[in-house]
Amino acid sequence: MQQDGLILELQNGNQRAFERIYELYSESVYGIIFSIVNDQDIAEEILQDVFLKIWNNASSYNSSKGRFFTWILNIARNASIDQLRSKRHKNSQKNLTADNFVDILESKSNFSAQADAIGIQKYIDVLKPVCKKLIDLLFFKGFTQKETAEELDMPLGTVKTRNRACINSLRNMLAE
Structure with a gap:
């Protein structure tokens, strides 16, 4: 079954189509979730929540607004x-051991593996260094634009403008 037919079947409540979509996308989706939360148990829990949202909100997907995989990744x-950002997560991080900080520091430099986990590494490799850093902070590490501006020591407006330009560059590459 082609992807468009599979999506249509999902939107019609077909459980087999949902199972097939889970088979096709769960590994990549788990990769992006894990790259953000850096915790296997939490990532697995979020993965289940994401696929529940996909099942419950399938009718809201509109192919004219973007690709299905992009819609899933945004969820x-x-x-x-x-x-x-939840209180529960913040409270669980209050009593971290030194080992956790080593993991956090190591994961900060693991952008390449994170991008490769969702299959966009070859596109990111050709981006300007500032674009790589912006995408890493905003999309893989979950920074807000304000936090990104502070991290990179640049004005918020510059972060917004450069982010828009970087995303447009990625879009153009994907469209080719």
Whole structure:
């Protein structure tokens, strides 16, 4: 079954179509979630929540607004960031051991593996260094634009403008 037919079947409530979509996308979705939350148990929990949202909100997907995989990744990214911003997560991070800080520091430099997990590494490789850094902070680490501006020591307006330009560059590459 082609992807468009599979999506239509999902939107019509076909459980087999949903199972097939889970088979096709769960590994990549888990990769993006894990790259944001950096915790296997939490990532697995979020993955289940994401696929529940996909099932419950399938009718809201509109192919004229973007690709299906992008729609799924946005759900996963938003769920992951929501988890990181939740009170429960913040409270669980209060008593971290030194080992956790080593993991956090190591994951900060693991952008390449994170991008490769969702299959866009070859596109990111040709981006300007500032675009790589912006995409890493905004999309893989879940920073807000304000936090990104502070991290990169640049004005918020510059972050917004450069982010828009970087995303447009990625879009153009994907369209080719």
